[in-house]
Amino acid sequence: MKAQDIMTKEVICVDMDKRLPEIKQIIETNAFHHLPVVDEDRKIVGIISDRDLLRQISPFIDHASEQPRDVDTLNRAAHQVMTRQPVTIKAETSMSEIISWFQRVDISCLPVTDEEGHVIGIISWRDLILHATFN
Template structure:
Protein backbone atom coordinates (compact mmCIF):
# COMPACT_ATOMS: atom_id res chain seq x y z
CA UNK A 1 0.00 0.00 0.00
CA UNK A 2 1.19 3.52 -0.80
CA UNK A 3 0.43 7.03 0.44
CA UNK A 4 -1.85 7.65 -2.55
CA UNK A 5 -4.04 4.72 -1.47
CA UNK A 6 -5.10 6.32 1.81
CA UNK A 7 -4.49 10.05 1.42
CA UNK A 8 -7.32 12.54 1.53
CA UNK A 9 -7.35 14.08 -1.94
CA UNK A 10 -9.51 17.17 -1.44
CA UNK A 11 -7.08 19.41 0.39
CA UNK A 12 -7.59 23.06 1.21
CA UNK A 13 -4.39 25.06 1.38
CA UNK A 14 -3.80 28.61 2.58
CA UNK A 15 -1.50 31.16 1.04
CA UNK A 16 1.67 32.22 2.82
CA UNK A 17 0.07 35.65 3.37
CA UNK A 18 -3.26 34.28 4.61
CA UNK A 19 -4.51 36.03 7.75
CA UNK A 20 -5.09 34.18 11.02
CA UNK A 21 -8.82 35.00 11.32
CA UNK A 22 -9.40 33.44 7.87
CA UNK A 23 -7.25 30.43 8.70
CA UNK A 24 -9.07 29.93 11.99
CA UNK A 25 -12.44 30.12 10.22
CA UNK A 26 -11.39 27.53 7.61
CA UNK A 27 -10.20 25.16 10.32
CA UNK A 28 -13.38 25.58 12.36
CA UNK A 29 -15.78 25.28 9.41
CA UNK A 30 -14.12 22.16 8.01
CA UNK A 31 -13.06 20.68 11.36
CA UNK A 32 -9.44 20.52 10.17
CA UNK A 33 -6.52 20.08 12.53
CA UNK A 34 -3.88 21.07 9.96
CA UNK A 35 -3.65 23.34 6.93
CA UNK A 36 -0.83 23.26 4.39
CA UNK A 37 0.65 26.66 3.58
CA UNK A 38 1.69 27.34 0.00
CA UNK A 39 3.62 29.98 -1.87
CA UNK A 40 2.93 30.06 -5.62
CA UNK A 41 1.40 26.61 -5.27
CA UNK A 42 4.40 25.01 -3.55
CA UNK A 43 4.26 23.62 -0.02
CA UNK A 44 6.25 25.86 2.33
CA UNK A 45 4.70 25.19 5.73
CA UNK A 46 1.90 23.81 7.83
CA UNK A 47 -0.33 25.33 10.50
CA UNK A 48 -1.97 23.22 13.18
CA UNK A 49 -4.89 23.92 15.45
CA UNK A 50 -2.37 23.83 18.31
CA UNK A 51 -0.49 26.70 16.68
CA UNK A 52 -3.68 28.75 16.68
CA UNK A 53 -4.49 27.88 20.28
CA UNK A 54 -1.01 28.93 21.31
CA UNK A 55 -1.03 32.22 19.37
CA UNK A 56 -4.56 33.63 19.40
CA UNK A 57 -5.56 35.29 22.65
CA UNK A 58 -8.32 33.45 24.54
CA UNK A 59 -9.72 36.83 25.67
CA UNK A 60 -10.98 37.84 22.22
CA UNK A 61 -14.73 38.55 22.28
CA UNK A 62 -14.68 38.38 26.08
CA UNK A 63 -15.18 40.97 28.80
CA UNK A 64 -11.42 41.07 29.41
CA UNK A 65 -10.50 41.73 25.78
CA UNK A 66 -7.67 44.24 25.35
CA UNK A 67 -6.21 45.83 22.18
CA UNK A 68 -3.17 43.54 22.51
CA UNK A 69 -5.53 40.53 22.31
CA UNK A 70 -6.89 41.75 18.97
CA UNK A 71 -3.31 42.25 17.75
CA UNK A 72 -2.85 38.47 17.87
CA UNK A 73 -5.25 38.31 14.90
CA UNK A 74 -3.04 40.54 12.75
CA UNK A 75 -0.53 37.80 12.01
CA UNK A 76 -0.25 35.98 8.71
CA UNK A 77 0.48 32.35 7.90
CA UNK A 78 4.22 32.70 7.30
CA UNK A 79 4.65 34.22 10.77
CA UNK A 80 3.14 31.23 12.58
CA UNK A 81 3.58 28.21 10.33
CA UNK A 82 6.01 25.37 10.81
CA UNK A 83 8.51 25.80 8.01
CA UNK A 84 9.91 23.02 5.85
CA UNK A 85 7.27 20.48 6.86
CA UNK A 86 7.95 16.81 6.36
CA UNK A 87 6.08 15.64 3.27
CA UNK A 88 5.88 12.43 1.26
CA UNK A 89 5.23 11.59 -2.38
CA UNK A 90 2.17 9.68 -3.58
CA UNK A 91 4.29 6.57 -4.23
CA UNK A 92 5.75 6.51 -0.71
CA UNK A 93 5.13 3.13 0.94
CA UNK A 94 2.84 3.21 3.98
CA UNK A 95 5.64 1.68 6.05
CA UNK A 96 7.68 4.85 5.47
CA UNK A 97 4.69 7.03 6.36
CA UNK A 98 4.30 5.08 9.60
CA UNK A 99 8.00 5.47 10.31
CA UNK A 100 7.69 9.26 10.06
CA UNK A 101 4.79 9.28 12.54
CA UNK A 102 6.78 7.14 14.96
CA UNK A 103 10.09 9.03 14.54
CA UNK A 104 8.83 12.63 14.63
CA UNK A 105 6.13 14.21 16.78
CA UNK A 106 3.67 14.95 13.97
CA UNK A 107 0.09 13.92 13.38
CA UNK A 108 -0.24 14.53 9.63
CA UNK A 109 1.84 14.46 6.48
CA UNK A 110 1.20 16.43 3.32
CA UNK A 111 1.51 14.43 0.11
CA UNK A 112 3.22 16.36 -2.68
CA UNK A 113 3.94 15.85 -6.36
CA UNK A 114 7.22 16.41 -8.20
CA UNK A 115 6.61 20.20 -8.29
CA UNK A 116 6.03 20.22 -4.49
CA UNK A 117 2.34 20.97 -4.90
CA UNK A 118 0.02 19.48 -2.30
CA UNK A 119 -2.04 16.63 -3.74
CA UNK A 120 -3.18 15.02 -0.49
CA UNK A 121 -2.92 14.71 3.28
CA UNK A 122 -2.49 11.71 5.55
CA UNK A 123 -3.24 11.89 9.27
CA UNK A 124 -2.78 9.24 11.91
CA UNK A 125 -6.58 8.87 11.85
CA UNK A 126 -6.39 7.91 8.16
CA UNK A 127 -3.80 5.25 9.01
CA UNK A 128 -5.98 3.80 11.75
CA UNK A 129 -9.10 3.74 9.58
CA UNK A 130 -7.18 1.86 6.85
CA UNK A 131 -5.43 -0.55 9.19
CA UNK A 132 -6.03 -4.20 8.53
CA UNK A 133 -5.99 -6.64 11.38
Protein backbone atom coordinates in the same frame (compact mmCIF):
# COMPACT_ATOMS: atom_id res chain seq x y z
CA MET B 1 -0.69 0.00 0.33
CA LYS B 2 0.78 3.40 -0.46
CA ALA B 3 0.15 7.03 0.43
CA GLN B 4 -2.04 7.52 -2.63
CA ASP B 5 -4.37 4.79 -1.36
CA ILE B 6 -5.23 6.47 1.94
CA MET B 7 -4.53 10.19 1.48
CA THR B 8 -7.23 12.82 1.49
CA LYS B 9 -7.09 14.13 -2.06
CA GLU B 10 -9.14 17.32 -1.83
CA VAL B 11 -6.82 19.53 0.20
CA ILE B 12 -7.54 23.16 0.92
CA CYS B 13 -4.37 25.25 1.10
CA VAL B 14 -3.80 28.86 2.12
CA ASP B 15 -1.27 31.37 0.93
CA MET B 16 1.46 32.77 3.15
CA ASP B 17 -0.28 36.10 3.74
CA LYS B 18 -3.66 34.71 4.83
CA ARG B 19 -4.59 36.11 8.26
CA LEU B 20 -5.38 34.01 11.32
CA PRO B 21 -9.12 34.79 11.49
CA GLU B 22 -9.59 33.42 7.96
CA ILE B 23 -7.40 30.40 8.70
CA LYS B 24 -9.33 29.70 11.89
CA GLN B 25 -12.61 29.91 9.95
CA ILE B 26 -11.38 27.47 7.29
CA ILE B 27 -10.20 24.98 9.90
CA GLU B 28 -13.42 25.20 11.93
CA THR B 29 -15.80 25.14 8.96
CA ASN B 30 -14.14 22.09 7.41
CA ALA B 31 -13.29 20.28 10.68
CA PHE B 32 -9.63 20.19 9.67
CA HIS B 33 -6.70 19.80 12.02
CA HIS B 34 -4.01 20.80 9.50
CA LEU B 35 -3.80 23.36 6.74
CA PRO B 36 -0.93 23.44 4.22
CA VAL B 37 0.55 26.85 3.42
CA VAL B 38 1.72 27.41 -0.16
CA ASP B 39 3.72 30.07 -1.98
CA GLU B 40 2.70 31.94 -5.12
CA ASP B 41 3.64 28.90 -7.24
CA ARG B 42 1.35 26.70 -5.08
CA LYS B 43 4.34 24.81 -3.62
CA ILE B 44 4.18 23.85 0.03
CA VAL B 45 6.21 26.05 2.36
CA GLY B 46 4.61 25.26 5.70
CA ILE B 47 1.74 23.82 7.68
CA ILE B 48 -0.57 25.24 10.32
CA SER B 49 -2.34 23.01 12.82
CA ASP B 50 -5.33 23.73 15.01
CA ARG B 51 -2.89 23.57 17.93
CA ASP B 52 -0.81 26.33 16.34
CA LEU B 53 -3.91 28.52 16.33
CA LEU B 54 -4.61 27.76 19.98
CA ARG B 55 -1.07 28.84 20.84
CA GLN B 56 -1.18 32.01 18.73
CA ILE B 57 -4.65 33.49 19.22
CA SER B 58 -5.30 35.12 22.57
CA PRO B 59 -7.86 33.26 24.70
CA PHE B 60 -9.27 36.65 25.77
CA ILE B 61 -10.71 37.49 22.32
CA ASP B 62 -14.44 38.30 22.61
CA HIS B 63 -14.32 38.38 26.42
CA ALA B 64 -14.78 41.29 28.81
CA SER B 65 -11.08 41.21 29.63
CA GLU B 66 -10.01 41.59 25.98
CA GLN B 67 -7.16 44.05 25.49
CA PRO B 68 -5.76 45.65 22.29
CA ARG B 69 -2.78 43.27 22.44
CA ASP B 70 -5.23 40.34 22.34
CA VAL B 71 -6.81 41.66 19.14
CA ASP B 72 -3.32 42.11 17.69
CA THR B 73 -2.87 38.34 17.78
CA LEU B 74 -5.48 38.15 15.00
CA ASN B 75 -3.34 40.26 12.68
CA ARG B 76 -0.69 37.60 12.24
CA ALA B 77 -0.27 35.97 8.85
CA ALA B 78 0.19 32.31 8.02
CA HIS B 79 3.92 32.73 7.38
CA GLN B 80 4.34 34.07 10.93
CA VAL B 81 2.86 31.03 12.68
CA MET B 82 3.34 28.10 10.31
CA THR B 83 5.78 25.27 10.79
CA ARG B 84 8.29 25.78 8.01
CA GLN B 85 9.69 23.04 5.80
CA PRO B 86 7.20 20.36 6.84
CA VAL B 87 8.02 16.72 6.29
CA THR B 88 6.37 15.68 3.03
CA ILE B 89 6.01 12.41 1.21
CA LYS B 90 5.24 11.29 -2.33
CA ALA B 91 2.14 9.39 -3.50
CA GLU B 92 4.22 6.22 -3.91
CA THR B 93 5.50 6.26 -0.31
CA SER B 94 4.89 2.92 1.40
CA MET B 95 2.81 2.47 4.54
CA SER B 96 5.85 1.31 6.48
CA GLU B 97 7.70 4.54 5.66
CA ILE B 98 4.64 6.63 6.55
CA ILE B 99 4.32 4.89 9.90
CA SER B 100 8.03 5.34 10.47
CA TRP B 101 7.72 9.12 9.96
CA PHE B 102 4.93 9.33 12.52
CA GLN B 103 7.02 7.32 14.99
CA ARG B 104 10.29 9.23 14.52
CA VAL B 105 9.09 12.81 14.24
CA ASP B 106 6.59 14.69 16.40
CA ILE B 107 4.08 15.29 13.60
CA SER B 108 0.41 14.51 13.20
CA CYS B 109 0.10 14.80 9.42
CA LEU B 110 2.13 14.28 6.28
CA PRO B 111 1.39 16.40 3.21
CA VAL B 112 1.69 14.42 -0.02
CA THR B 113 3.38 16.33 -2.83
CA ASP B 114 4.18 15.82 -6.49
CA GLU B 115 7.69 16.10 -7.90
CA GLU B 116 7.44 19.92 -8.05
CA GLY B 117 6.33 20.29 -4.42
CA HIS B 118 2.63 20.92 -5.07
CA VAL B 119 0.23 19.48 -2.49
CA ILE B 120 -1.79 16.61 -3.94
CA GLY B 121 -2.99 15.07 -0.68
CA ILE B 122 -2.55 14.83 3.05
CA ILE B 123 -2.38 11.94 5.52
CA SER B 124 -3.05 12.27 9.23
CA TRP B 125 -2.61 9.67 11.94
CA ARG B 126 -6.43 9.36 11.84
CA ASP B 127 -6.17 8.18 8.23
CA LEU B 128 -3.77 5.47 9.36
CA ILE B 129 -6.24 4.26 11.96
CA LEU B 130 -9.14 4.31 9.49
CA HIS B 131 -7.17 2.15 7.06
CA ALA B 132 -5.51 -0.13 9.60
CA THR B 133 -6.04 -3.85 9.31
CA PHE B 134 -5.62 -5.96 12.38
CA ASN B 135 -4.82 -9.63 12.13
